[in-house]
Amino acid sequence: MLRIRRELVDEIVAHARRDHPDEACGVIAGPEGSDRPVRFIPMLNAARSPTFYEFDSADLLKLYREMDANDEVPVVVYHSHTATEAYPSRTDVSYASEPDAHYVLVSTRDPQEHEFRSYRIVDGVITEEPVEVVDAE
Numbered sequence: 001m002l003r004i005r006r007e008l009v010d011e012i013v014a015h016a017r018r019d020h021p022d023e024a025c026g027v028i029a030g031p032e033g034s035d036r037p038v039r040f041i042p043m044l045n046a047a048r049s050p051t052f053y054e055f056d057s058a059d060l061l062k063l064y065r066e067m068d069a070n071d072e073v074p075v076v077v078y079h080s081h082t083a084t085e086a087y088p089s090r091t092d093v094s095y096a097s098e099p100d101a102h103y104v105l106v107s108t109r110d111p112q113e114h115e116f117r118s119y120r121i122v123d124g125v126i127t128e129e130p131v132e133v134v135d136a137e
Contacts, residue, residue, distance in 0.1 A: 002102040002118040003132045011040045016080035016106045023053040023080050030075035037075040053079045078104035086115040096121035
């Protein structure tokens with residue numbers, strides 16, 4: 001189960017809306033070993049595409065060095081889908097390289113509503129998990 005603060009959900013959705021019609025992407029880091037998303041880190045979609053996202057390799061290297069220095073891990077890896085449901089595509093699955101991360105997808109296909117879902121993706125297997133949104137920890 002993903003337990004996440006409402007403010008972080010709001011940040012993800014706002015980022016997805018801002019970048020629409022392109023997919024948005026980013027990470028929420030947390031203390032190593034905690035499974036607790038804490039620090040919101042929006043990233044640039046280097047692909048600048050409505051159907052595909054790609055982290056900029058230099059930005060990603062910088063992020064991993066920063067997380068390592070802070071004893072953090074990527075607790076949540078998120079991105080948006082702009083025209084489809086919030087379910088991982090084959091490409092999303094092929095990019096899922098963090099077995100302990102929660103993979104969050106938000107769909108912005110409806111301008112009034114959003115769909116927010118979380119998955120574990122390990123060895124190509126997608127498992128949807130419940131999301132508990134909390135006001136504070």
